[in-house]
Amino acid sequence: MNKERILGYEIHRKKVKNINLRIKPNLEVYISVPMNLHRDYIENFIRSKEEWIKSVLKKVENVKEKQKDFEYKTGEIHKFLGKEYNLIVKTGNFNAVSLKNNIRPNEIILTVNENIFENIDEKKKIMEKWYFENAKKLFLQFMEKWLEILDENVEKVAIKPMKTRWGSCNYVKRYINLNIELIKRTPFEIEYVILHELTHLKYPNHGRGFYNYIERYMPNYKVAEKMLNAKHYY
Ligand SMILES: [Zn+2]
Secondary structure (H helix, E strand, O other): OOEEEEOOEEEEEEOOOOOEEEEOOOOOEEEEEEOOOOHHHHHHHHHHHHHHHHHHHHHHHHHHHHHHOOOOOOOOEEEEOOEEEEEEEEEOOOOEEEEEOOOOOOEEEEEEOHHHOOOHHHHHHHHHHHHHHHHHHHHHHHHHHHHHHHOOOOOEEEEEOOOOEOEEEEOOOOEEEEEHHHHHOOHHHHHHHHHHHHHOOOOOOOOHHHHHHHHHHOOOHHHHHHHHHOOOEO
């Protein structure tokens, strides 16, 4: 595995003649360089391209942001644990979110006080709080399960919005971050990200040992990677 990091980017040394830089559909920056090319040269090359990389990533982020804008109105499709739900917005004496799984299509019922029925920000807050509470419960449950299987321990688990990643691991401090957006994915995908991050406690990099270890516990992990990889990495 000829992998190293320069200026935060992963460098792949290969039998190529030129430096090759591209941004993959999952927004990962891929840089391959000739086997013996000097580090300083690569560093200068990256610096000369950094503005361009940032502008491309920003453009993609902006498009993604726009696609995500909900108005929290009846009829919208919202996701939860890999399933699609029709959103139904009702007024009531309280603010609450509930699920109806026994009908087709499934429904997410958002009940709000009349005075915020048209208030997108307030409705968004209520929905996000509900997602967060569910994520907290479920992710920690899966975390417990995998910590026991792997006989590991962590110091801190944080669930939060993350722009370009599904999760991350600080293996020195034993901190794990999980993207709150995972709550919209299937339990299989969520468990994979948790296993992935916990594996970083033993293997900081994505080498062969890393994937051998994951495969031992989740032989079909590549399916999960495919399902997840469209947008983020970890
Ligand atoms: Zn990783």
